[in-house]
Amino acid sequence: MGFLIRWTCAFALLALTFNPTPFNYVGWAARSYQSDLPLVVLLGLLLTVGYIIYLRATLRSIGLFGMLLILAIVGAALWVLYDLGLLQLGNRDMTLWIGIIALSLVLGIGLSWSIVRRILSGQADVDDIDQ
Numbered sequence: 001m002g003f004l005i006r007w008t009c010a011f012a013l014l015a016l017t018f019n020p021t022p023f024n025y026v027g028w029a030a031r032s033y034q035s036d037l038p039l040v041v042l043l044g045l046l047l048t049v050g051y052i053i054y055l056r057a058t059l060r061s062i063g064l065f066g067m068l069l070i071l072a073i074v075g076a077a078l079w080v081l082y083d084l085g086l087l088q089l090g091n092r093d094m095t096l097w098i099g100i101i102a103l104s105l106v107l108g109i110g111l112s113w114s115i116v117r118r119i120l121s122g123q124a125d126v127d128d129i130d131q
Helices: 002-017 025-032 035-059 063-083 092-121
Strands: none
Touching: 002 025, 002 035, 002 092, 025 035, 035 063, 035 092, 063 092
């Protein structure tokens, strides 16, 4: 259940930032920055904080190599689905949603990896503390 919540939050963060519908931060900010600049800046900063939390936790737990490996696995899985005819990539909107799902999986796995590693190995992670 914990992974599902982390993945859903990562998906929401990415989808709120950009998606193929008119309801996303990038499109709204491009249309509204002249009339609502303070709100555009505030919401942009809040999204940035969300990205910093997710990216920092992901980089600390699985690193850049782990992120690339998860993306490669998701890409290979999509390739298999496409090759079997179960996935069509002709629709631009669907392709964008698949990309959002793939990136949110990377962030969700990255945020959950310490918990998974602790369950599998019995070892706990300890952050370095500067004194």
